[in-house]
Amino acid sequence: MIDIDVTSSTPIYTQIVDGVKEAILKGLLEPGEKLPSVRDMAKLMTLNPNTVQKAYQQLEREKVVVTVRGRGTFISEEYKPRKDEDKMNEVKEIFKKGIIEAFYMGFDKQKILNFVKNLVEEMEGLNKND
Amino acid sequence: MIDIDVTSSTPIYTQIVDGVKEAILKGLLEPGEKLPSVRDMAKLMTLNPNTVQKAYQQLEREKVVVTVRGRGTFISEEYKPRKDEDKMNEVKEIFKKGIIEAFYMGFDKQKILNFVKNLVEEMEGLNKND
DNA sequence: TAAGTGTTCTATTAGTATTAGTACACTATA
DNA sequence: TATAGTGTACTAATACTAATAGAACACTTA
Secondary structure, eight states, X not given: OOOXXXXXXXXXXXXXXXXXXXXXXXXXXXXXXXXXXXXXXXXHTTOOHHXXXXXXXXXXXXXXXXXXXXXXXXXXXXXXXXXXXXHHHHHHHHHHHHHHHHHHTTOOHHXXXXXXXXXXXXXXXXXXXX | OOOOOTTSSSOHHHHHHHHHHHHHHTTXXXXXXXXXXXXXXXXXXTOOHHHHHHHHXXXXXXXXXXXXXXXXXXXXXXXXXXXXXXXXXXXXXXXXXXXXHHHHTTOOHHHHHHHXXXXXXXXXXXXXXX
């Protein structure tokens, strides 16, 4: 379900967090849907249960999932978007880094905007075909 | 010259690398210009010289600067854009992460594109006023 | 020669990621 | 009630990285 690159410098639990978010936005995971248990997911991905648990805990902190003791972990019915200043700056810094690197690849303004436009459509496209 | 956030989870040397790249794109640093020596920069930013050196070494690996023994470190006269598949994927992943987080803030496609457009103009705007 | 460069080491400290194992509390079900 | 399946909360060990500290060396410039 989620691609993990163990050679990446991005921590595995972060890759899980990002992967779940991406799957939701693409409509591969729907609100209310149950995620595999910590133990099952760990077996599926041949990881340690604690690594998966760390990812689930972060997802819950971000209100992306809801965990219920003894029942499981579920995709939140409602997204709880954070729009505070810290979050805005976080997103801004991510895009700034992307823009800088894109400039260094020789991309001009229009090429960057097209690049982002294509990516956005790629991610929300599947969502619309529900 | 470069803002360092010691509380950030982004390594300090990475912040220096990004900051130098950003300053170049904004025209605050020009090709051929000399950067402060490892020791001076370390004093300026109250960091260890080795931390600064690590940043300079990475900048040199990326062809952003040229170092000359006994003379100093200089902004490259010509950028050497990397456009290989690995670099493309790296940039793609950065933007994807930004898009996912933006969606979770409630941004729609158009709002994301405007956000990026403004950032791009903010970064290349200064460059054009040379 | 002397001062200012980059370069290359070793070593230490601190923090994080990951794995491993165990135990406990709760829920659902037979 | 008993059992299996959940999430949760610990401790511990290993490995890696970031950052600091200090020293020495090679080169350039004045």
